[in-house]
Amino acid sequence: MNTVDFLNLLVSALLLAGVYAAMSVGMTVIYGVMKIVNLAHAGFLMLGAYFVFEVNERLHLDPLLGVLLAFPVFYFIGITLHWLMVRRIPRSDQPTLSSLLLLFGLWLVLQNLGYMIWGNSDRAILTPRTFSTMQIGPIIFPTVRLVVFGAAVFSLAALEFVLHKTWFGRAVRVLMQNPDAGRIVGVNVDRTARIAFGVGIAFAGTAGGMLAMMYSFTPDFGGSFMLRAFVIIVLGGLESFSGVAIGAVILALVETFSILVIPSGYQPAVAFSLLVVALVVLPNGVAGLWNKRQRWA
């Protein structure tokens, strides 16, 4: 492999990391605050994809505008679902069986709802941007992936800003670190959890919209992405947003470059081997390793 091929592959891996980070943020927000593993995440990715598809087909709006619109729409859906179902789940500082089952059931309901509304055809969004590329020297950047990468970086940066510079962000962080202490200092736990769930679903919906610009989809869409999101949040540390970015980069690099030495048919095995290794060697993820180093320093 020559240098140009290596650089093209590296760019592909980094852009793929953007896709992976975008789809994992929502899951991390919800887990961090509520200790709920959102097994319905794939369902919201799928709904986000169809939302942007419909906005493009019916209103003839640019898919990127659809992605922006998806955020408030899915925030509202998240808040409503929280009010209807999630707030009734018994509180716990660990994921509970009831929350897992409820959200898994919700995923199945969303899938079947998708089949009822849109049928089983493969849908995709085709715009002039779909095949366009930017070229810097011999390095090729597919425009859509570049846009998704930018959106992922913006999402993570905005989230970091909100977490560190706003009252809501501080409330979220205290609930992630020590919920009891949060209650003592006057954090409104229910309100913070409701908003966090809404934000998590909003991120899932927008991520689904972004994925729709790259992949075809059916109501079955999202499952393989959700499995990768698990790998990423375990790699990054279950409650760390910067860890999501690191986890996404690691997974994308390993998946992309491993193909050079092993057949691409084993790509999923690589991802899940990474999950096993992370759970055994880095149970708190890369973020945990970083925190430990800082303590030693």
Added chain:
Amino acid sequence: MANTSVYGLRKEKWSLLSLVLIGAAVLVPTGRGKAAPSGDEIRIGVVLPITGSEAKAGQYQREGIELAIKQINDSGGILVKEKGKKLPVKEIFYDDGSDQAKSAGLVERTMTTDDVVAVLGGYSTALGEAESVMPDRYQTPWISPGAGAAHIYSRGYQYVFGTLSPIDSLGYTTAEFLGTLVDQGKLKKNLGIALALENTDHGIEYGAGVERWTKDHPGYLHVVFSEKFELHGTDYSGLLLKVKNSKADIFLADAHLPDYITMERQYIQSGMYHQMISYGARGPDADARKALGDATNYIFAGLWWSKKLPYPQVKKFVAEYQAFTGHEPDSYYPAPAYDAMRALAAAIEKAGKLDKTAIRDALRNVELKDSLLPGQVLRFGKNGQLNVPFVIVQNKPDDKADIVYPKDAANGEAVAPRPQK
């Protein structure tokens, strides 16, 4: 506090509620369940995916079967000599949700509890493979209209039949078509082929078919690269880089529809070019043409059937299918299913009774001389699988797709090599 919510409901109740929710979601699409006991009717079990990843193909196949059943019943049913009269066909349908375990379980269920004389089912090799262990166990004929992998039919099963020609033949015919382009001088001799194969038996057999032809015809084409890939992949840049570095002249992939769309998009973005491109049996699919637009032009595919076959029965079927379903048969899926049901009806009539073993024996000798499939004659091989020719279809601009091979079925000229933009 940890075990109760603010509404005072205990965890166990929520677990129970959640289980009910899951149960409802899983059970809703399953199908009609057990029908009333049979009287004067012939019960046929049908197990196909109407939901899940194979839903679209399953839906088309179900429509093909139901059209055949409607036509049979409109003509009074199937004559059963033992009963001295014609009996209508009753379909007992189940949706397997594209799930292998569920698929096998539903075939077992319909064979054991629904009083069926035969079962039609198994779209996709994976689902067909799961179902194929049941027919001999329950001595009930099973015809798959959608499982083409030859190994399903090579295990010595006695009650297993299939109306898709072997995948190996798809690969073989694909290479044979390229060979004719060499003979015509459209392609040069001894071009290199890169194979990217889905990591399933389907992909493996396709690749074997291509390699078999190249070995049978030395000097025409040769395989310079072959690798399997996982279905529903998120990124094919590494695989495509390997294909590019192999310096192949022809790119042949065997892929499902979502992978075809994702891979072709990345192929275009990476600026690659090959003289000919195929994605196995994918090519003229309407969904792919919507998703890829002009990028699908000149891609060719090997198909089990095309609505453009120049047979009068195909024209009649296309019109009747459109009237029955409200849409065109824009893929090959419904035709093998329609013929599977007609072959079964012919076998029941030939057997003259509703005995499953007698129907199995009749299926072995059944011959449909007005088959929709290429060659126009449906006759099962000794292993139970049909083996009729494939047709090669090439996409052309303006959403057109011509049959370009074999010559006696062609309605357009093959464009080779593909124009380079």
